[in-house]
Amino acid sequence: MTAKADSNKAQERAELQRGRILDAAQKCFIEHGFHAASMASIADTAGMSAGLIYRYFENKSAIILAIVDRQLQLLREDIRLSRRIDLAAEMTSNYGRACSADAKGMNAALLLEISAEATRDPQIAAALDRYDVTLRAALVDWLTRDPEAGGHGLPAAVSPDRALLLQCLFEGLKLRETREPQLDRQLLERALHYIVPLLVKA
Amino acid sequence: MTAKADSNKAQERAELQRGRILDAAQKCFIEHGFHAASMASIADTAGMSAGLIYRYFENKSAIILAIVDRQLQLLREDIRLSRRIDLAAEMTSNYGRACSADAKGMNAALLLEISAEATRDPQIAAALDRYDVTLRAALVDWLTRDPEAGGHGLPAAVSPDRALLLQCLFEGLKLRETREPQLDRQLLERALHYIVPLLVKA
Amino acid sequence: MTAKADSNKAQERAELQRGRILDAAQKCFIEHGFHAASMASIADTAGMSAGLIYRYFENKSAIILAIVDRQLQLLREDIRLSRRIDLAAEMTSNYGRACSADAKGMNAALLLEISAEATRDPQIAAALDRYDVTLRAALVDWLTRDPEAGGHGLPAAVSPDRALLLQCLFEGLKLRETREPQLDRQLLERALHYIVPLLVKA
Amino acid sequence: MTAKADSNKAQERAELQRGRILDAAQKCFIEHGFHAASMASIADTAGMSAGLIYRYFENKSAIILAIVDRQLQLLREDIRLSRRIDLAAEMTSNYGRACSADAKGMNAALLLEISAEATRDPQIAAALDRYDVTLRAALVDWLTRDPEAGGHGLPAAVSPDRALLLQCLFEGLKLRETREPQLDRQLLERALHYIVPLLVKA
DNA sequence: TATGAATGAGCATTCATTCAT
DNA sequence: TATGAATGAATGCTCATTCAT
Numbered sequence: 001m002t003a004k005a006d007s008n009k010a011q012e013r014a015e016l017q018r019g020r021i022l023d024a025a026q027k028c029f030i031e032h033g034f035h036a037a038s039m040a041s042i043a044d045t046a047g048m049s050a051g052l053i054y055r056y057f058e059n060k061s062a063i064i065l066a067i068v069d070r071q072l073q074l075l076r077e078d079i080r081l082s083r084r085i086d087l088a089a090e091m092t093s094n095y096g097r098a099c100s101a102d103a104k105g106m107n108a109a110l111l112l113e114i115s116a117e118a119t120r121d122p123q124i125a126a127a128l129d130r131y132d133v134t135l136r137a138a139l140v141d142w143l144t145r146d147p148e149a150g151g152h153g154l155p156a157a158v159s160p161d162r163a164l165l166l167q168c169l170f171e172g173l174k175l176r177e178t179r180e181p182q183l184d185r186q187l188l189e190r191a192l193h194y195i196v197p198l199l200v201k202a
Numbered sequence: 203m204t205a206k207a208d209s210n211k212a213q214e215r216a217e218l219q220r221g222r223i224l225d226a227a228q229k230c231f232i233e234h235g236f237h238a239a240s241m242a243s244i245a246d247t248a249g250m251s252a253g254l255i256y257r258y259f260e261n262k263s264a265i266i267l268a269i270v271d272r273q274l275q276l277l278r279e280d281i282r283l284s285r286r287i288d289l290a291a292e293m294t295s296n297y298g299r300a301c302s303a304d305a306k307g308m309n310a311a312l313l314l315e316i317s318a319e320a321t322r323d324p325q326i327a328a329a330l331d332r333y334d335v336t337l338r339a340a341l342v343d344w345l346t347r348d349p350e351a352g353g354h355g356l357p358a359a360v361s362p363d364r365a366l367l368l369q370c371l372f373e374g375l376k377l378r379e380t381r382e383p384q385l386d387r388q389l390l391e392r393a394l395h396y397i398v399p400l401l402v403k404a
Numbered sequence: 405m406t407a408k409a410d411s412n413k414a415q416e417r418a419e420l421q422r423g424r425i426l427d428a429a430q431k432c433f434i435e436h437g438f439h440a441a442s443m444a445s446i447a448d449t450a451g452m453s454a455g456l457i458y459r460y461f462e463n464k465s466a467i468i469l470a471i472v473d474r475q476l477q478l479l480r481e482d483i484r485l486s487r488r489i490d491l492a493a494e495m496t497s498n499y500g501r502a503c504s505a506d507a508k509g510m511n512a513a514l515l516l517e518i519s520a521e522a523t524r525d526p527q528i529a530a531a532l533d534r535y536d537v538t539l540r541a542a543l544v545d546w547l548t549r550d551p552e553a554g555g556h557g558l559p560a561a562v563s564p565d566r567a568l569l570l571q572c573l574f575e576g577l578k579l580r581e582t583r584e585p586q587l588d589r590q591l592l593e594r595a596l597h598y599i600v601p602l603l604v605k606a
Numbered sequence: 607m608t609a610k611a612d613s614n615k616a617q618e619r620a621e622l623q624r625g626r627i628l629d630a631a632q633k634c635f636i637e638h639g640f641h642a643a644s645m646a647s648i649a650d651t652a653g654m655s656a657g658l659i660y661r662y663f664e665n666k667s668a669i670i671l672a673i674v675d676r677q678l679q680l681l682r683e684d685i686r687l688s689r690r691i692d693l694a695a696e697m698t699s700n701y702g703r704a705c706s707a708d709a710k711g712m713n714a715a716l717l718l719e720i721s722a723e724a725t726r727d728p729q730i731a732a733a734l735d736r737y738d739v740t741l742r743a744a745l746v747d748w749l750t751r752d753p754e755a756g757g758h759g760l761p762a763a764v765s766p767d768r769a770l771l772l773q774c775l776f777e778g779l780k781l782r783e784t785r786e787p788q789l790d791r792q793l794l795e796r797a798l799h800y801i802v803p804l805l806v807k808a
Numbered sequence: 809t810a811t812g813a814a815t816g817a818g819c820a821t822t823c824a825t826t827c828a829t
Numbered sequence: 830t831a832t833g834a835a836t837g838a839a840t841g842c843t844c845a846t847t848c849a850t
Contacts, residue, residue, distance in 0.1 A: 014834095030321070033237060033318065033319070035235060035237040035238050036237050038818080038819065038820080039820055039821080040819085040820090048835075048836090049835065049837065051821080051823080051835075051836065051838095052834075052836075054820095054821070054822075055833090055834070055835085060821090109318065109321040115377060115380060116314040116317075116318050117235070118381070119311040120233070120234065120235060128381060129381070132381060132382075160389060161389060161392050161393035161396060162393070162396075164385075164389065164390070165371075165393050165397050167374070167378070168370075168374030168375050168377075168378055169367070169371060171374040171377045171378065172371055172373040172374025172375070173374070175370075175374070176366075176369070178317060178321050179320070179327075179331070179334060180334070183366075187363060190363050191363035191367050192367075194363060194364075194367075195367050195397070195400065198397075215809095240843080240844060240845080242843095242844075242845090251810060251811045251812060252844095252845085252846085253810070253812065253846085253848080254810055254811075256845095256846070256847080257809075257810080261845075261846075262846095414812090421813090434725070436726065437722065437723070439639060439641040440641050442839080443840075443841055444839090444840080444841090452814075453814065453815050453816065455814075455815065455816070455817095455842080455843075455844080456813075456814055456815075457842095458841095458843080459812090459813070463841075463842075464840095464841065464842090513722065513725040516718055516722040517722045519718050519781060520639065520715065520719045521639070522785070523636075523718070523784050524637070524638065524639060524642075532785060533785070536785060565796050565797035566797070566800075568789075568793065568794070568797050569797050569800070569801050571778070572775055572778030572779050572781075573771070573778055575777075575781045575782065576773070576774030576775055576776070576779070576781070577774050577778070579774075579777045579778070579781060580770075580773070580774055582721060583721070583731075587770075591766060591770065594767050595767035595768070598771075599771050599804065599805070602804050644822080644823060645823070645824055646822095646823075646824090655831060655832045656823095656832090657825085657826075657827080657831070657834095658832075660826080661830075661831080665824075
């Protein structure tokens with residue numbers, strides 16, 4: 001089964017290369033923005049020739065889209081709603097994480113770039129929309145579900161309001177991350193510990 | 203004093219031209235983003251030649267900066283905190299206003315573009331920061347001030363927390379505008395009428 | 405009427421520039437072929453920057469198409485069928501004219517390039533087809549028309565055959581031009597003076 | 607003699623591979639032209655890797671040259687002049703044959719491509735010239751030779767004229783094939799049956 | 809003041825060719 | 830023998846900016 005093993009190895013390597021490219025691209029996109037980042041700079045950052053990138057991605061748009069998908073996945077994981085958690089504490093500890101230009105990890109600046117680009121690129125808008133819809137549904141479910149099932153037992157009529165507010169708060173906080181990465185954590189924690197309980201309780 | 207009159211007239215005209223250019227630029231920036239919008243398209247939209255723009259602005263960056271300044275001014279005027287207003291109602295009615303590509307009025311997409319650009323351009327970051335600081339101070343003052351003076355009489359220890367939350371809410375709402383311009387206003391109003399009082403009351 | 409005069413002058417200049425570009429392009433296309441000729445080489449030959457070409461032509465294809473149109477126009481003028489002419493003598497004297505890489509004038513090598521490209525590019529094929537149809541119709545008319553009207557009075561049933569043969573001979577001769585530009589003119593004249601009369605006579 | 611046998615086998619295999627490559631290349635050249643056809647597409651069509659091609663051909667030019675040689679060989683075989691044949695009928699039945707993109711058989715589009723390229727590439731021009739000279743000599747011989755020896759017994763002074771005309775007719779017809787592959791065969795046959803006898807008879 | 813022709817650097821992308829495996 | 834990853838130069842094209850008019 002050498003052939004099969006070889007094919008596996010090749011695919012593995014391909015996936016590795018795609019990863020290298022995406023990491024580099026993310027760095028560049030954060031540093032310069034989607035449009036201002038050049039393929040040359042991405043190639044340079046990835047330590048490969050510009051031409052090689054096109055073996056792994058059809059074009060620049062495909063890279064952007066892949067980054068968007070990866071970021072939205074991370075964003076989704078940013079809020080874990082399986083059980084009754086201390087959302088305020090979680091949001092506080094998430095604040096500013098990966099705000100620097102590291103390649104992996106959800107990045108606030110990138111969310112802005114994505115959101116801005118979504119107002120023009122329908123594909124990105126669609127990806128964001130998919131994310132929005134799933135997240136909102138998960139929030140509503142989490143708020144409505146019985147406390148014994150890890151939910152908050154809110155009346156179904158109220159949950160959508162609260163879900164919307166939570167989402168706005170969450171995104172407003174992400175935006176703020178880019179402006180005040182050094183924001184006082186105690187202030188933040190106090191504020192969130194005041195408002196979040198009021199949002200998840202009847 | 204013909205000379206002085208002429209000079210006044212000239213300056214007036216110059217200011218008018220700058221306005222035309224900024225209006226056109228804003229339209230283009232909203233439609234294509236800062237980097238993708240070309241000077242040619244701005245000139246075209248403004249109904250003048252590309253070369254002429256350079257008589258009024260040193261380069262494209264200068265236009266971007268001027269747009270940022272103008273937008274922040276508008277944003278500042280968007281929230282009037284002189285007296286106790288129904289903030290929830292105001293925020294609801296503001297939602298989606300000027301979301302279309304008209305030149306005047308704060309535009310949500312443009313705020314995103316500006317915020318994204320601020321993570322790279324120090325001058326824009328500084329402008330945003332100036333705006334942030336003023337707004338936060340005004341909020342804190344408004345929350346702390348005596349009710350008789352149009353404030354909410356919150357304890358000075360609490361106001362900063364609430365001000366931060368209000369700002370996050372504002373901005374999260376702005377971001378949401380770009381994603382769900384058709385959001386149900388009744389849902390939005392209900393949600394805001396729930397949360398805003400919790401933020402401005404002790 | 406300075407405005408009108410200026411506009412005229414500008415258009416005149418634009419037409420002049422287009423001409424310069426087409427001349428340069430033709431030279432390059434003859435020398436390297438449609439695909440191998442680079443925009444840079446065309447710009448260089450035309451003595452202008454590459455970017456400027458795009459003010460006058462949308463893209464490379466548009467230049468190729470313009471060249472094709474110009475060449476077919478010249479080809480059309482190569483055969484004048486208004487009266488009974490000595491076609492053999494005319495074809496002989498046309499042979500090899502403008503075979504060198506000069507910019508103006510029908511060029512045999514370019515006809516080959518055009519014909520080859522027509523097998524792939526539908527727009528070029530359409531242009532060639534238009535040319536073919538008009539030429540064939542003109543030939544048929546010329547052959548069928550009454551001798552008193554400058555025609556050859558051939559029966560209508562025969563003219564299409566002869567027109568086809570004349571066209572093949574004409575194009576075969578063009579192809580030969582590229583292979584034997586130094587072909588003995590006396591040999592050519594003798595041959596044509598033998599066959600052409602047999603083609604235009606009943 | 608295992609070594610010798612092995613060597614024979616190897617050479618045989620090499621020749622086979624070269625054939626595969628040429629067939630694929632021809633298909634690609636017809637479809638896209640010499641310059642627009644990529645080595646990758648040739649490799650793909652041949653069902654092998656791009657790198658392997660370079661074991662059998664030094665570079666792309668070498669492939670083009672090999673194709674030219676092979677095509678001229680086929681063209682040479684296309685016209686059998688050993689005996690008095692019905693040339694008109696043969697030309698008619700040949701018309702449009704192999705016009706499709708099959709690998710074997712002379713292809714009209716490819717002849718155009720070759721002829722066009724010959725105006726630039728001296729090696730291709732030389733190959734074409736060799737072909738021209740042989741064909742012309744064969745035609746002259748065929749026309750001059752005694753009818754009893756399968757010729758047409760034309761005076762030696764006339765044969766060169768007729769040979770030239772025949773060649774122009776052949777090639778003009780090849781060019782026409784690319785433009786009117788659906789040309790009415792009856793029209794064509796009638797036309798050729800009129801002109802060919804005039805060319806081979808005194 | 810105003811134009812728009814002109815430039816030149818930069819962009820995304822392609823492709824013949826090489827080479828480690 | 831055969832692969833296909835990798836390179837690097839070249840290509841068509843765009844665009845901020847300048848400048849003669």
